[in-house]
Amino acid sequence: MKKINTITFLIAIGAVMAYLSSASCGNGNGGNKTLGSTDTGKVTTKLSPILPFDVTLPPPPQRVLETTVRRGFDLFSWDSFIALSWPTDTTQVIGQHGDNATVWETWKKNYQVFLDSGQAPGSWDLTTQSKEVNLSQTGKTPPNMTAIFQPFLTGPLIDQNGQYNRFEIAMNQEMFEYIDQHKLYNIQGQQGFTDTVKFPEGDNTKKVWGAIMVKASWKILGKGDDTSRFHKIRATIHVPALPSRGIKDSTYEAWVGLVGFHIGTKTVTSPQWIWSTFEQVDNVPVFGKLEKGKHYNYYNGAAGDKALNKAPAQPWNPAIPNQIPSQVMRLTPIDTGTQALNDSIHKMLVMINPHNVWQYYELVGTQWPVNPTQSNTGNPFPVYMANATLETYDQGFIHAGKIVYSPGVTSSCIGCHNASVTWGGRPSDFTYLLKTAKPIKK
Amino acid sequence: MTLDEFIALSSALTGYPASTLLPARDTQKVAAALYAELSLSTNNIPAAQLDQLTQVWNSISGTPPPQLEAAVNTNIIQNLAITRLAQNIIYLWYFGIWYDLTKNPNSFLPLKNIDHVVSPLAYTNGLVWGEMGAHPMGFSVGEFGYWANVPTLPVIS
Numbered sequence: 001m002k003k004i005n006t007i008t009f010l011i012a013i014g015a016v017m018a019y020l021s022s023a024s025c026g027n028g029n030g031g032n033k034t035l036g037s038t039d040t041g042k043v044t045t046k047l048s049p050i051l052p053f054d055v056t057l058p059p060p061p062q063r064v065l066e067t068t069v070r071r072g073f074d075l076f077s078w079d080s081f082i083a084l085s086w087p088t089d090t091t092q093v094i095g096q097h098g099d100n101a102t103v104w105e106t107w108k109k110n111y112q113v114f115l116d117s118g119q120a121p122g123s124w125d126l127t128t129q130s131k132e133v134n135l136s137q138t139g140k141t142p143p144n145m146t147a148i149f150q151p152f153l154t155g156p157l158i159d160q161n162g163q164y165n166r167f168e169i170a171m172n173q174e175m176f177e178y179i180d181q182h183k184l185y186n187i188q189g190q191q192g193f194t195d196t197v198k199f200p201e202g203d204n205t206k207k208v209w210g211a212i213m214v215k216a217s218w219k220i221l222g223k224g225d226d227t228s229r230f231h232k233i234r235a236t237i238h239v240p241a242l243p244s245r246g247i248k249d250s251t252y253e254a255w256v257g258l259v260g261f262h263i264g265t266k267t268v269t270s271p272q273w274i275w276s277t278f279e280q281v282d283n284v285p286v287f288g289k290l291e292k293g294k295h296y297n298y299y300n301g302a303a304g305d306k307a308l309n310k311a312p313a314q315p316w317n318p319a320i321p322n323q324i325p326s327q328v329m330r331l332t333p334i335d336t337g338t339q340a341l342n343d344s345i346h347k348m349l350v351m352i353n354p355h356n357v358w359q360y361y362e363l364v365g366t367q368w369p370v371n372p373t374q375s376n377t378g379n380p381f382p383v384y385m386a387n388a389t390l391e392t393y394d395q396g397f398i399h400a401g402k403i404v405y406s407p408g409v410t411s412s413c414i415g416c417h418n419a420s421v422t423w424g425g426r427p428s429d430f431t432y433l434l435k436t437a438k439p440i441k442k
Numbered sequence: 443m444t445l446d447e448f449i450a451l452s453s454a455l456t457g458y459p460a461s462t463l464l465p466a467r468d469t470q471k472v473a474a475a476l477y478a479e480l481s482l483s484t485n486n487i488p489a490a491q492l493d494q495l496t497q498v499w500n501s502i503s504g505t506p507p508p509q510l511e512a513a514v515n516t517n518i519i520q521n522l523a524i525t526r527l528a529q530n531i532i533y534l535w536y537f538g539i540w541y542d543l544t545k546n547p548n549s550f551l552p553l554k555n556i557d558h559v560v561s562p563l564a565y566t567n568g569l570v571w572g573e574m575g576a577h578p579m580g581f582s583v584g585e586f587g588y589w590a591n592v593p594t595l596p597v598i599s
Contacts, residue, residue: 065467065468065469069467370469371467376583376585377583379467379469380469381467381469383563405562405563406562407562407563407566407581408580408581408582409580415583418583418585419586421586425586425587426586426587427585
């Protein structure tokens with residue numbers, strides 16, 4: 001059997017699916033597993049808990065950008081999503097009991113790395129770092145960066161119950177250790193760093209994982225939500241103070257459901273990173289393809305489209321009463337090949353358990369650098385890509401009934417992250433995380 | 443005019459290889475967007491003019507490369523019946539803009555109704571930016587701090 005570290009689907013006529021697996025190695029998360037079909041007791045699946053090192057593509061003669069190459073990257077995305085969403089209880093397979101605590105939720109959160117005190121973060125410890133789930137962000141970027149990004153129309157996403165979405169960011173051990181070893185966890189450390197920031201790269205040849213960062217978008221579960229269709233966690237919800245409205249800083253606990261998920265993976269073949277984005281399937285309708293009667297998380301068929309994909313009026317604070325829900329549509333439909341792959345993976349998840357919660361997540365797309373050495377951005381493809389819960393207001397705009405995209409304005413993972421910098425004024429290797437560092441408190 | 447003819451003619455007119463104008467891994471779809479301008483009814487391109495340009499190009503396209511530039515100059519640029527259309531094709535590639543065929547080609551007066559930017563990507567991918575060692579206003583693929591570096595100058599050797 002051919003040895004590759006991924007689920008591989010062969011695109012032949014009609015997109016025939018096959019699964020290939022390979023040898024034993026770690027999964028990048030501290031445990032050791034054997035690649036290939038997973039068999040835990042009575043449950044067998046071809047899905048794998050092993051994170052891919054890098055993308056695996058067909059031989060050059062068979063590479064066609066929009067079909068076979070896209071499929072290779074989409075497979076990489078799904079492999080990553082499955083492995084990251086795998087149960088922390090390694091005796092289980094994904095969704096065996098419907099929902100499960102996931103591997104990525106044991107990773108370091110951004111607030112556990114970039115401490116308010118500016119001090120060195122604690123060492124990598126899967127047990128302790130997974131116990132804290134504070135959802136304080138109400139925009140795509142952390143509160144202390146919001147002002148910087150207002151020109152990009154970043155704003156809160158409000159669900160049908162008037163609740164703000166919450167967001168969190170986590171990173172894998174390889175990324176954390178690079179930050180830790182180079183003392184990039186505070187402003188002074190970054191200002192003193194005179195080298196080029198270059199996170200580790202995943203490599204199929206060396207069988208090593210590179211830096212991986214994930215960004216999750218959560219909705220507070222409530223009226224109208226079918227909770228069996230969400231990956232759920234109990235989280236501490238933070239409400240920031242807004243003195244002008246008499247709102248005090250507070251926290252409360254609530255069940256939240258995963259609605260959006262970004263995965264950024266640095267690899268040797270994609271030094272501009274591979275950007276994968278997933279959504280919960282009930283989020284939004286596709287522009288021009290409204291399913292009447294369907295409950296959407298962020299669209300109300302009776303509300304009209306005057307405010308379609310527009311950020312709510314300021315001030316932004318989740319405790320302001322009677323907030324108008326966001327009215328959101330997906331402007332760019334999911335590619336048909338990507339959707340076919342989604343359908344195939346969903347069938348595999350249902351085979352594990354008909355109530356498998358992960359069947360309700362779909363790959364929206366994968367963006368990668370087509371010519372990594374051509375320019376700093378490496379000619380990204382697709383040119384634009386947006387997650388309706390994370391780049392809600394940057395999907396493009398509608399003019400005279402047509403969708404208009406604008407380079408430098410419409411969401412492009414690589415295009416936007418290319419502008420990221422450290423506190424030392426140097427490119428930060430496609431992550432804005434370093435800019436969330438604080439100064440050392442003396 | 444077929445897409446292949448358009449690309450080959452455009453290569454001769456712009457000086458850029460066909461593989462640059464229409465890359466094998468075409469992410470931007472600029473060539474297709476520019477080619478579509480030739481069949482856009484609102485551009486008011488006289489069919490006879492387009493046919494003549496196509497015929498003239500086909501009659502000289504087999505000219506050996508060292509002599510091709512002179513052949514294009516003699517048969518297209520100096521040919522008053524088709525030079526304006528050829529000039530518009532050059533403008534398309536360099537600026538991403540279609541200009542009204544009836545207006546003075548050397549005038550950059552305010553845009554008329556027919557003048558239009560083909561698409562945002564056609565504009566940002568205009569060849570002029572590379573020739574200037576610059577980037578279009580509001581869009582750059584340079585990394586943070588690139589403005590402190592000496593511009594990279596013309597691609598054409």
